[in-house]
Amino acid sequence: MIRKADRFNINDPNLCSALRWKGQFILAEADPSVQSSNDGLFWCMHTQTCIGPDGDVAEPGNCASKTRGCHGTGKCG
Amino acid sequence: MMRPFEYVSPANTKQAASLLAATWGQTEILAGGTDLLALMKEDVVTPKRLINIKEIRELHGVTANAQGLRIGALTTLGELVADSKVQANYPALAEAVREAASPQIRNMATIGGNLCQRPRCWYFRSGLGLLPRDESGKDLVSDGDNRYHAILGNDGPAKFISPSTIVPALIAYGASIRLEGPKGRRELPLQKFYVSPKTDDEREHDLKPNEVLTEIIVPHSDGWKVAHYEVRQKAAFDWPLAVAAVALKLDGSNVQAVRVVLGYVAPMPWLSPEAESALKGRSVSDETAQKAAFAALSGAKPLSENAYKVQLAQVAVKRAILTAAGGAA
Numbered sequence: 001m002i003r004k005a006d007r008f009n010i011n012d013p014n015l016c017s018a019l020r021w022k023g024q025f026i027l028a029e030a031d032p033s034v035q036s037s038n039d040g041l042f043w044c045m046h047t048q049t050c051i052g053p054d055g056d057v058a059e060p061g062n063c064a065s066k067t068r069g070c071h072g073t074g075k076c077g
Numbered sequence: 078m079m080r081p082f083e084y085v086s087p088a089n090t091k092q093a094a095s096l097l098a099a100t101w102g103q104t105e106i107l108a109g110g111t112d113l114l115a116l117m118k119e120d121v122v123t124p125k126r127l128i129n130i131k132e133i134r135e136l137h138g139v140t141a142n143a144q145g146l147r148i149g150a151l152t153t154l155g156e157l158v159a160d161s162k163v164q165a166n167y168p169a170l171a172e173a174v175r176e177a178a179s180p181q182i183r184n185m186a187t188i189g190g191n192l193c194q195r196p197r198c199w200y201f202r203s204g205l206g207l208l209p210r211d212e213s214g215k216d217l218v219s220d221g222d223n224r225y226h227a228i229l230g231n232d233g234p235a236k237f238i239s240p241s242t243i244v245p246a247l248i249a250y251g252a253s254i255r256l257e258g259p260k261g262r263r264e265l266p267l268q269k270f271y272v273s274p275k276t277d278d279e280r281e282h283d284l285k286p287n288e289v290l291t292e293i294i295v296p297h298s299d300g301w302k303v304a305h306y307e308v309r310q311k312a313a314f315d316w317p318l319a320v321a322a323v324a325l326k327l328d329g330s331n332v333q334a335v336r337v338v339l340g341y342v343a344p345m346p347w348l349s350p351e352a353e354s355a356l357k358g359r360s361v362s363d364e365t366a367q368k369a370a371f372a373a374l375s376g377a378k379p380l381s382e383n384a385y386k387v388q389l390a391q392v393a394v395k396r397a398i399l400t401a402a403g404g405a406a
Contacts, residue, residue: 022111022182025118039179041314045119048197049225050315057311 007061008040016063016071018045046074079117083126089133090257090289096128097258097287101280106130106289108151109186111178112194121204122195136189136291139163145296150189150289154178154243157188167295169303169322169401173246176307179314189290191243192254192270196281196344197316198226198237207274207281208234223380225318228387230343231378235273238341239281244271245322245340246305248348252295258288267293268338271345281344300326304400308389317341319386321373321393323401330360337373337398342390349373352394361402370395 006012010021021042043050044058052058053070065071087093098104105124107113108131116122130136136151139160146162157163157174164171178186195201200209200217209217218226218236226236244267252267270283284290303324307317320340326333337352352373359365370391377387 020115022115025114039181039314041179041182043316045202046199047225048199048202048316049310051310 002061007059009060009064012060012064014064014066015060016044016068018070018072018074019043019058019060019063020045044070044074046070080120080123082124084129085126086129086132090130090135090291093128093130093133093289094258094287096126097289098126099287101278101286104128104286106193108190109153110190111182111186112190116195116202119202119204121202130289144294145298146294148188148293148295150192150291150293151187152189154183154186154188154191155180158183166298167250167303169305170243170246170250170295173243173305173322176305176314177242188243188293191241192267192293193282193284193290194240196237197240201237206277207237208277219380222382224382226380226383227343228377228379228383228390229339229347229374230273230345231380233273233275233344235275235281235344236380237281237344239271239343239345240316240341241346242307242317242320242340244346245320245338246303247293247295248338248346249303249305249322249324249336250295250298250301251324251336252293254290255292255294256284256288257291258285262291264294268346268348273344302327302401304397306393306397306400308393319390319393321390321397323394323397325356325361325398325401327361327402332356332359332361337369337394339373339390339394342377342386349394351375356398361398363399366395366398366402369398 042059044052046053050058053074056062085096104126107127107129136149138149139152140147141162154174158171201207227238248268253264254267254270255264272283274281301324305322308319309315309317322338324336335353335356337349339347352369355369355372373394374387374391
């Protein structure tokens, strides 16, 4: 089973370029006095939903694997 | 990467309207920015001037008045959910707003921005426009991947779906909106704000390029029982596949008046007079709710890959009816 830290790791170097999340475009530094949080809301740029083109969930843990058929291509399978 | 743009921060609505261009594409309004910034970074929206309206005090806050509830367009979704008047008198609205986004986003996103957010159609978000076509002018959606597109109101060139999950609940409550532009103020019922564009020069709403959405008026909910239901792919925050909001006025167990509004099924929020006829004058039961749900989707014309949405929308309508009949305002 995937660890939560890996499931939501947005710093994974192999992250698919089509994965999106709301905080992605807000270049603010984290406030060290506030506990960091992740709302778990991710989507694929190609489908605009939480399900990727191949029917699997679009999340960092799933979208960092280059063996996934749609990784970097937006194509099914 | 983002293109350079001019940034202005007007102090009042009149000033904001005067800074807006008379044609689309030149200027954009920045409120919460939770959708606009992504569209700009993706190069889908490329304004030459960005007008930050967050400093306009008159657009903030929720107040109760003789008409009902007045919600300033810059009220955040978080403020709306936490408002005691909304919780007490408009519980289905509170629920729709709570389900619209995660707490982090609710603290930034505004209700005005939610009403004006752009469609989540992947063709549009890939820069192909609201009415995507190939070089020969052939519609890309009908023959393309249309699994999340419209099943109702898709006879025209627009096949995308209206993206707000809050709007169906607001329409069920009978909400109207106020807009301010160079010709002054105007007010219209919320459902008339949304249109199905016929040309590339039009948008999916009736907002003029130089108008500002200033407030939402929600009438008193006395006597109405309202419910909202979303069908999603996952239980956590996600954009739904079908939404229904239903308002019932009951005389004993008989339906005296009814509004049935569907979301995520058409280029605009979809009112269903067919479902309303199926319920009016009858008592609400599993059977009548089912008949109304079938009636609501009787005119559906699914595209090549989205027939599954018909049943999902029927389920949403039926469950919203049964919840409204058994619930509070």
